[in-house]
Amino acid sequence: MIKADRVVSTTCPYCGVGCNLQVHVKDDYIFKVTSPFDAVVNQGNLCVKGRFGYDYVYHPKRVATPLIRKTPQKPGERTQAFDRDEWREATWDEALDYVADRLVEIYQRDGSDAMSVYCCAKATNEDNYLLQKMFRALFRTNNVDHCTRLCHAGSVVALQQAVGSSAMSNTASEVVHNDVLMVVGSNTSENHPIIALQMKKAIREHGAKLIVVDPRRIDLVDFAELWLPLKPGTNVPLLTAMAHVIVKEDLVDHEFIRNRTEGYEDFVESLEKFTPEYAEEISGVPADDIRKAARLYAEAENGAIYWGMGISQLSHGTASALALIHLAFLTGNIGRKGTGLNPLRGQNNVQGASDMGAMPFHYPGYMLVSEEGNAQKWEAAWNIEPGGLSRELGLTTTEILTHAHPGGVRALFIMGENPMMSEPNLNETRKHMQELEFLVSQDLFINESGAFADVFLPATPFAEKDGTFTNTDRRVQRVRQAHPPRGQARADWKIICDLAQRIESRLGRDTAKWDYASPEEVFAEMASVVPDFAGVTYERIEKTGLQYPVWDKEHPGTPFLFAEFFPRGRGKFTPLDYVPAVEPVDDEYPFILTTGRVLEHWHGGTMTRHSQLNTLYPEARVEIHPADAELHGISDGMAVKVTSRRGEIVVRASVTEKTTVGVVFLPWHFHEAAANLLTIDALDPQAKIPEFKACAVQVFPARDSDLPNPDVVLERGRY
Ligand code: SF4
Numbered sequence: 001m002i003k004a005d006r007v008v009s010t011t012c013p014y015c016g017v018g019c020n021l022q023v024h025v026k027d028d029y030i031f032k033v034t035s036p037f038d039a040v041v042n043q044g045n046l047c048v049k050g051r052f053g054y055d056y057v058y059h060p061k062r063v064a065t066p067l068i069r070k071t072p073q074k075p076g077e078r079t080q081a082f083d084r085d086e087w088r089e090a091t092w093d094e095a096l097d098y099v100a101d102r103l104v105e106i107y108q109r110d111g112s113d114a115m116s117v118y119c120c121a122k123a124t125n126e127d128n129y130l131l132q133k134m135f136r137a138l139f140r141t142n143n144v145d146h147c148t149r150l151c152h153a154g155s156v157v158a159l160q161q162a163v164g165s166s167a168m169s170n171t172a173s174e175v176v177h178n179d180v181l182m183v184v185g186s187n188t189s190e191n192h193p194i195i196a197l198q199m200k201k202a203i204r205e206h207g208a209k210l211i212v213v214d215p216r217r218i219d220l221v222d223f224a225e226l227w228l229p230l231k232p233g234t235n236v237p238l239l240t241a242m243a244h245v246i247v248k249e250d251l252v253d254h255e256f257i258r259n260r261t262e263g264y265e266d267f268v269e270s271l272e273k274f275t276p277e278y279a280e281e282i283s284g285v286p287a288d289d290i291r292k293a294a295r296l297y298a299e300a301e302n303g304a305i306y307w308g309m310g311i312s313q314l315s316h317g318t319a320s321a322l323a324l325i326h327l328a329f330l331t332g333n334i335g336r337k338g339t340g341l342n343p344l345r346g347q348n349n350v351q352g353a354s355d356m357g358a359m360p361f362h363y364p365g366y367m368l369v370s371e372e373g374n375a376q377k378w379e380a381a382w383n384i385e386p387g388g389l390s391r392e393l394g395l396t397t398t399e400i401l402t403h404a405h406p407g408g409v410r411a412l413f414i415m416g417e418n419p420m421m422s423e424p425n426l427n428e429t430r431k432h433m434q435e436l437e438f439l440v441s442q443d444l445f446i447n448e449s450g451a452f453a454d455v456f457l458p459a460t461p462f463a464e465k466d467g468t469f470t471n472t473d474r475r476v477q478r479v480r481q482a483h484p485p486r487g488q489a490r491a492d493w494k495i496i497c498d499l500a501q502r503i504e505s506r507l508g509r510d511t512a513k514w515d516y517a518s519p520e521e522v523f524a525e526m527a528s529v530v531p532d533f534a535g536v537t538y539e540r541i542e543k544t545g546l547q548y549p550v551w552d553k554e555h556p557g558t559p560f561l562f563a564e565f566f567p568r569g570r571g572k573f574t575p576l577d578y579v580p581a582v583e584p585v586d587d588e589y590p591f592i593l594t595t596g597r598v599l600e601h602w603h604g605g606t607m608t609r610h611s612q613l614n615t616l617y618p619e620a621r622v623e624i625h626p627a628d629a630e631l632h633g634i635s636d637g638m639a640v641k642v643t644s645r646r647g648e649i650v651v652r653a654s655v656t657e658k659t660t661v662g663v664v665f666l667p668w669h670f671h672e673a674a675a676n677l678l679t680i681d682a683l684d685p686q687a688k689i690p691e692f693k694a695c696a697v698q699v700f701p702a703r704d705s706d707l708p709n710p711d712v713v714l715e716r717g718r719y
Helices: 048-052 092-110 125-139 153-162 172-177 193-206 219-223 235-248 254-260 264-270 276-283 287-298 317-331 350-355 372-381 397-402 426-435 492-507 519-527 626-631
Strands: 006-011 020-026 029-034 067-069 087-089 115-118 180-184 209-213 226-228 303-307 340-343 411-415 438-443 455-458 467-470 475-479 591-596 621-624 639-643 648-655 663-667 695-701
Touching: 006 475, 029 048, 067 092, 092 115, 092 411, 092 438, 092 455, 092 492, 115 125, 115 397, 125 350, 125 411, 125 467, 125 492, 125 519, 153 317, 153 340, 172 193, 172 303, 180 193, 180 287, 193 209, 193 219, 209 219, 209 235, 209 287, 226 287, 235 276, 235 287, 235 317, 254 317, 276 287, 287 317, 303 317, 317 340, 350 467, 397 426, 467 519, 621 626, 621 639, 626 648
Parallel strands: 115 411, 180 209, 180 303, 209 226, 303 340, 411 438, 438 455, 591 663, 621 648
Antiparallel strands: 006 020, 020 029, 067 087, 067 455, 467 475, 591 695, 621 663, 639 648, 639 695
């Protein structure tokens, strides 16, 4: 039995649930992860990623020395260098001076619009706050974004529009107080496993009723009262038909409508055509089931809605989220414990990165960049001359790359993200990456995007740094260093401060202050300007964290929002129309492809594919329904080619009733069979989120020898 040198309490680096981890360390290696039964978020439960997925920290391919490309890269001819022989090792001084020189050269030649940065939903609040500060304060640009654009951007825009706040309204563990819960477009068991456990507990032990709205027969369907297997991309007609039933059958909470909302009359008028029969025709869900779901949710004492990417990752993601919000308004299922509108945020700190201003439209605290008063507050906080910060809205992640051309974006700094896996239509993304004049990657491994970089800055994972993450239900929690960084790797916040000082001196500007002694000081600077965090201190979040808003040092935090009013005043109804997915199926491409995650892996795979988790789930599989498989001569485990108008991959098929007829599913974690080679780059016009959940593909038999790794076979177990 190994005796730990120390046991360090920290927060899981994977999903937005934010489970507490106790990492057991011996000789500066983590050898075990546990969690205490009184952990406030997860009560001692951990999923396979949190329990076993920490070993990427010690993977031999992890980069722990600054690197510079041996061959200078030119726009249009930029290549990927995965091989370490194509890089030379550099000192930190040399690497940071080089990055500062090149960024300043491009900025002084082409101005603010040429500069851009991807912040990181896996990094801490402090890391993200500093990186957006660096680009805003020094390069005077709002071309600042991160992967929230690719996950819940539709939800964020809809919630801002309807209520004036974009976070989860309630606490995930309040699910045991729901008597009816609707889970829409969220494979919760694989993406937020501990919340799924709490949902099952609510059903088994507290008699809650579950409605699942999802094209796939996900695990939660086994626990559901009703499953509405809609065609991908038909949320708006289905959910609006539920609103139609609620209004027609007078299941409306009139007092709530009168006191708390606006726009109800126009909204009711817009419902006329959204009959359950109309929705059945479009979505494939029987009209009677739509009626039953509407009645069940509307008659609940405490009804709550939980949703995921199946709502937001569509070219009408904002409208889909609005359709859900309307249901809560109609029935008054918001503003009370055990109710609410709950977008389940994906990454460990996607909520925090958004809160910290890692977005093109907002400073920290969702303060619009275009409002003069907001800009003045941050100019004062960052010691910037009046009028110095840009008031122009910046470019989103999806737009930054499409603007990579002479006269547009020339320099991109990527902290911990991997657009060469996460963007749609990767063959196009590749061309955009090649057009960049200067690219910096700050990461752990040379991933598909870092391989394009000029300079690689080795950063630290969660186990080697201090700071905070904010989980999906707004809980700010501590991340603690378990052991020192490997090799010369440095914490992201330290790299950013060191680089910012070099840039500042080259620009000859007054200092915006970069000499922080600790992440705690960084957090305190942010909290001195953003009222939501005014009462959050490291001392107060030592044990269980605090759920913002926390208005002052005595405030206990806010488990649920909107008890008396919405931040925008009244909740706003918005009449909706049905807009189909951009690419319909046809004879050439007869299947709808929908993409997502599996339990064992995480996003582009930078962490989990360098972990023992990869041996548990080593290859991508395309799920196809038995009826479709038979028609196309496909058997379980057979190699198949999946093609779209944009690309093709070869994977094995899983023939399963988990997917529905006409719909195939692919996970997007596998670079050798990247699902995003197939996806379409159509965007939601407001949120600019791509349509990852619906495009047209063909599937036909291939040879085993066409597989990227023919010897690797998935045999999934249970953990
Ligand atoms: S549920 Fe999420 S936060 Fe919890 S252990 Fe799993 S990955 Fe980590």
